[in-house]
Amino acid sequence: MVQAINLALHQEMEKDDRVIVLGEDVGKDGGVFRLTEGLVQKFGEERVMDTPLAESGIVGVSIGMALYGLRPVCEIQFSGFSYQNLHQIENHASRLRRRSQGRLTVPMVLRAPYGGGIRALEHHSESREAFWAHIPGLKMVIPSGPRNARALLISAIRDPDPVIFYEPKAVYRAFREEVPEEEETMPLGKSQTVQEGKDITLISYGAMMRPTLEAAQELKEKDQVEAEVIDLLTIMPLDDELFTASVKKTGRALIVHEAPKSFGPGAEIASRIMEKSFFHLEAPIARVAGYDIVIPLFAREDAYLPNVQRIVRAARQVLSS
Amino acid sequence: MPRKEIKLPYKLERLSILDEKGKLDKSLEPDIPDELLLKLHRAMLAARRFDERLLNLQRQGRIGTFAPITGQEGAQLGAVANLRPDDWMVPCFRETAAEIWRGKTMDNAIIYFGGFDEGARPEDERNDLPIAVPVGSQTLHAVGLACAMKYRRKDTVVMTFFGDGATSEGDFHEAMNFAGVFQAPVIFVCQNNQWAISVPRSKQTRSETLAQKAFAYGMPGIQVDGNDVLAVYAAVKEAVERARAGEGPSFVECDTYRMMMHTTADDPKRYRSEEEVDEWRGRDPITRFQKYLKAKKLLKDTDIEKLEQEIKGEIQSAVDRAEALMKKLGDPLDMFSHTYAEIPPHLAEQKEELSQVLTSDKQEANHG
Ligand SMILES: Cc1ncc(C[n+]2csc(CCOP(=O)(O)OP(=O)(O)O)c2C)c(N)n1
Numbered sequence: 067m068v069q070a071i072n073l074a075l076h077q078e079m080e081k082d083d084r085v086i087v088l089g090e091d092v093g094k095d096g097g098v099f100r101l102t103e104g105l106v107q108k109f110g111e112e113r114v115m116d117t118p119l120a121e122s123g124i125v126g127v128s129i130g131m132a133l134y135g136l137r138p139v140c141e142i143q144f145s146g147f148s149y150q151n152l153h154q155i156e157n158h159a160s161r162l163r164r165r166s167q168g169r170l171t172v173p174m175v176l177r178a179p180y181g182g183g184i185r186a187l188e189h190h191s192e193s194r195e196a197f198w199a200h201i202p203g204l205k206m207v208i209p210s211g212p213r214n215a216r217a218l219l220i221s222a223i224r225d226p227d228p229v230i231f232y233e234p235k236a237v238y239r240a241f242r243e244e245v246p247e248e249e250e251t252m253p254l255g256k257s258q259t260v261q262e263g264k265d266i267t268l269i270s271y272g273a274m275m276r277p278t279l280e281a282a283q284e285l286k287e288k289d290q291v292e293a294e295v296i297d298l299l300t301i302m303p304l305d306d307e308l309f310t311a312s313v314k315k316t317g318r319a320l321i322v323h324e325a326p327k328s329f330g331p332g333a334e335i336a337s338r339i340m341e342k343s344f345f346h347l348e349a350p351i352a353r354v355a356g357y358d359i360v361i362p363l364f365a366r367e368d369a370y371l372p373n374v375q376r377i378v379r380a381a382r383q384v385l386s387s
Numbered sequence: 388m389p390r391k392e393i394k395l396p397y398k399l400e401r402l403s404i405l406d407e408k409g410k411l412d413k414s415l416e417p418d419i420p421d422e423l424l425l426k427l428h429r430a431m432l433a434a435r436r437f438d439e440r441l442l443n444l445q446r447q448g449r450i451g452t453f454a455p456i457t458g459q460e461g462a463q464l465g466a467v468a469n470l471r472p473d474d475w476m477v478p479c480f481r482e483t484a485a486e487i488w489r490g491k492t493m494d495n496a497i498i499y500f501g502g503f504d505e506g507a508r509p510e511d512e513r514n515d516l517p518i519a520v521p522v523g524s525q526t527l528h529a530v531g532l533a534c535a536m537k538y539r540r541k542d543t544v545v546m547t548f549f550g551d552g553a554t555s556e557g558d559f560h561e562a563m564n565f566a567g568v569f570q571a572p573v574i575f576v577c578q579n580n581q582w583a584i585s586v587p588r589s590k591q592t593r594s595e596t597l598a599q600k601a602f603a604y605g606m607p608g609i610q611v612d613g614n615d616v617l618a619v620y621a622a623v624k625e626a627v628e629r630a631r632a633g634e635g636p637s638f639v640e641c642d643t644y645r646m647m648m649h650t651t652a653d654d655p656k657r658y659r660s661e662e663e664v665d666e667w668r669g670r671d672p673i674t675r676f677q678k679y680l681k682a683k684k685l686l687k688d689t690d691i692e693k694l695e696q697e698i699k700g701e702i703q704s705a706v707d708r709a710e711a712l713m714k715k716l717g718d719p720l721d722m723f724s725h726t727y728a729e730i731p732p733h734l735a736e737q738k739e740e741l742s743q744v745l746t747s748d749k750q751e752a753n754h755g
Contacts, residue, residue, distance in 0.1 A: 094658045095585030118555035118591050119522055119583050147521055150557070185451050185502065187480075187650075189520040328733065357737045362722040364451055365502030369719030369741065375751070376744055 068238050070212035070245045071101050071177075074219040075139065077249060079109055085223060086131060088115040089124055089141030098143055099179060099238055125151035125176060129159050132174040137223055145180035145232060146189040152197065159228040160203030175222045175229045180208075181273045181324055182371050183236030185364040192361055193272075193325040198230040199302040199334075205229045205254055206302040210275040212243040214299060217252035225254055234273035241276075257305035259312065263292035266381055267312040269335055270322040271298035274372060278322045281377035291385060301331055309335065310342035317348035318384050324371055327355035349387040354380045397602045401642075402622050403612035407670050409678030417621040421685055427468055427616060428680055431460040431673050432691075433698045434484035437493060438647070440702050441500065445651045449710070450500040454481045458614070458646035459578055461672030463548070464488055465619030466576045466639070469627045470546055476515040477529040477547040479522065481578070481645075485548065489515050493705035494712065501713050504722070522583075523549055523556030526575065530562045533571035533636070544572040544630040546623075552583025554600060555591055563638070567604040570635035574626045575601075577638065578613065580645035585658035601638035613643030614672040617679070644670070719745065 079085045087105055089097070093116035096103030106114040117124050121142055128138035142148040159172045182191035198206045207222055207229055209215035215233065222229040260275075261282055270278040275297055285291040294312050298305065313319045319339055321332040332353040339351055354372045361370055404415045419427075438457045444450045456463065459481065467476060467485040476482075476489055483496055490513045499506025499518070507517040519525035529547035536543050553559050554577060566573050577597050581588050594600060601608025607629070611618045619641055626637035644667040648655050655664075680686035723730065723738040730738070 090583075091585045093585075096657070098584065098653070116586050116590055119552035119586070120555045120557060122557050123555070150521070150524075187452055187520055188507075188518070327737070357723070357741065358734055359722055359726045359737075362719075363499070363502045363504050365713070365717070366504075366719045366722045367502075369745070370722060375748060379744070379747065 067209070067212040067215050067233070067240075068100055070216040070243075071219055071233065072103055073245065074216040074223075075102065075105060076108070078220055078223050079105065079113065082137065084135065084137040086113050086115070086136050086138045087141070088117050088128065088138060090117060090119055090143050092116060092141050097141060099235065101177070101233075102141065121147055121150035122154055125154040125159070128174045128176070129154060129162070129172055132172045132228075133162070133170055137173055137175075139175045139177060139223055142176060142178040144186075144190045145178040145194065146192050148176070148178050151176075155198070155204065155228065155230070156201055160201045163227065164203060171226055172228045173226050175219070175231050177219075177231045177233060179235035179238070180232040181234050181236055182361055182367050183273060185367070188363065191367065193323070193356060195232055195301050195325060196330050199331065203227065204302060205300065206232070207254060207300050208232045208234065208272040209299065210234065210237065210272055210297050211241070213245050213250070214252060214258075214297075216245050217250045218254065218299060220249065221251045221254050224251075229254070232272065236273040237276070252299070255300050255303045255305060257299050257308045258297045259294060259308065260297050261293065261295040263294035263316065265291045265316055266293050266318040266320060266385055267309060267316045268293050268295045268320050268322065268377070268381065269298065269309050270295070271301065272323075274322045274324055277372060277374045277377055280374045281381060284374060284378050285381055289382065289385075291381070293381065304334065304338065306335075306338040306342060310339055313339050313343040314346040317346055319347075319351045320354065320377070320381050320384050321351070322354045322372055322377055324356045326358045327353055328358045330355055349384045352380050352384045395602065397607070399596060399599055399608065399610065401610040401612070402618045403615055404617040404621060405615045405675055405679050407675065409675055409682070411679060411682075415621065417617055417624065419617075419620065423468065424680060424683075425685060427464055427620075428676055428686065429694060429698075430464050430484065430488055431616070431676065432694060433701070434460045434464070434487065435673060436695070436698050437483070437487070437496075437702055440706065441497070442647070442651065444497070444706070445500070450497060451502050452651050453500040454650045455645075455647040456481055456484050458644045458667065458672070459580055460484050461616035461676065462576075462578050462613035462619055462641035462643045465616040466546065466548075466574075466623045466641070468620060469623045471543070472512075473514065474543045475529070475532050475545045477525050477532070477545060478515065478518060479525060479549050479553065480518045480520050481550065482518070482548050486515065489513055491515075493702060494709045497706060497709035498713060498716070501709065503713060503716050505716060523553035523559040525549070526553070526559050526562035527565070529573050530566045530569075530571050533566065533573035533630075534569050536572055537569070542631050544574060544627055546574045546576055546627075548576050548578060550583060551577065551579040551581065551588050551591055551597060552586065553577070554597055563600070563604040563606070563636075566636035567606050570633075572630035572633070573636045574623060574630055575636065575638040576623065577640045578643055579640050580643050582645055582649070582655075582659065584649045584653060596640060598638060598640040606636045606638055608638040608640065610640045610642055613641030614670045614675065616672055616676050643672075
């Protein structure tokens, strides 16, 4: 996924001189996860800016650039440090279109690695996508693999509105996937059915797609259950048409995310299902999520994160009620 | 009206007492009791060896990522040695040496880097805050503590540590400003180790020094040779005395160097040259201090050898104790503790749920 995102940045910068990359350590170091590797060598320090250590500054400056017609793609080193810039997003990026009645727009992308699973330090493993999804005027995208990451990032850069692009860092180097050399985009706001099935709908995104797919496999092998699996890809706006149609077909739904359960994306998804496919439900909707606690340091991280076993068990419960 | 120069009550000094070759400026030599000098030396040496051992444990996969301090022993310890036990220290994430000086056990440091939240707990008798990972964020807490002390008419002070990178964050500027406005008894100790991960000091700020930033907020600032423990001690002592006397905050920039990687996840070869590192190697704060102590006849080579052995044993026992404890600390259910004073019903439910998950996991493992 690292290479795929890097490819998207290279190609988009080549194509469009309005695209500027900025953030901490994005230049010479190529980013602490090497997402921006080689960009400064190719495009120079004017387009690939190693900034001072100031998230609110990075985002506020990006807003200014976007107002002038550039397409800033800023990197926040870890999503855990994007709260320093939350106010710039909430107070300005998300609202300028509305406040100026469409006269001013903020076509910027904020990229940040999120989530647990890599034995990181404190404040490096949280999954707080709900913060952003809750802000009107923003789009919130979370890819799950190299190919969709590349395609979605290009679409995010071209999108006329501010986009928060959360990268599941547990997936950065977890598996390989062919990414075509030629350009590929994917529409924002659209989810994908990654596996068809008739017995239960499993809804997930980001790093949790992998255990969810493994759980689907296990359900098939051990329980002869055919699960339909949906990858949300965009958290805001939510493609509820896809998953509510799926639940109409299967009658059962299980949502999986690593963000804390309370007020998390699962709550919103469950509500939409209730609103749009309630009469087709054959069992209560279930959620497998992170607990409502600060994600522990890495010795206990595995117990915190949803895993295949927890998903399979929850699915069995939904299937048996 | 003509343009007139505004006379400001500030001038910027750089303090260096013991130079790289071990040459001492007698007129500036601080009056430090022999006992404290030796204690400082021991702490610096122990910090260095502990760092090396941690790196070794990390490379063997026995602990996780941590931020090495090698090269910054003089800056940290020279500063913190000025505090009384009832003062407060507010560290960032690279203050292992200062924390140990203040009473954190090596055991706890290892447990924390080993991935257990238990290691972050300050000892009961210590006033200090735990490590702060979000850069610069802790400086405001230091100011708050200091304001509270002032309100309670205490003569205690707060010392907060941060790096050169932190001086770019909004929180840092807000902290400096609050401290100036409210004349809070706080000492800002900046360990300017020249790099914020891959970004050099020159790309962090256009100002000539970090110390001069103090003036904008109405407090005294000074730059010291951060590898000269005597200079750090002397400059911070003045700042602490000012704060204790009710004369408000100060800023001390320690000009030093991070000899190792930023954290064990970082590769400094990508952004800085070996020559630069070598140049700083010649300014090692420990060898310089040893020269001074030897010249003062407080230390002999045989003493150093003995000390090295002692420290080695001390670190080994800490590693043994920490590893034994980590084997026993595994219970994941502990992660639900301390989220709230009292566990609310929804969390109790989630805890119970995890408890059942763990039981089923065990049963499945036994069967299959
Ligand atoms: C708010 C915030 N942004 C980014 C990071 C990631 N990060 C950790 S340390 C660091 C550099 C810090 O540099 P400096 O303040 O000079 O301290 P040093 O590490 O050199 O001791 C960065 C960017 C962070 N921890 N917190």
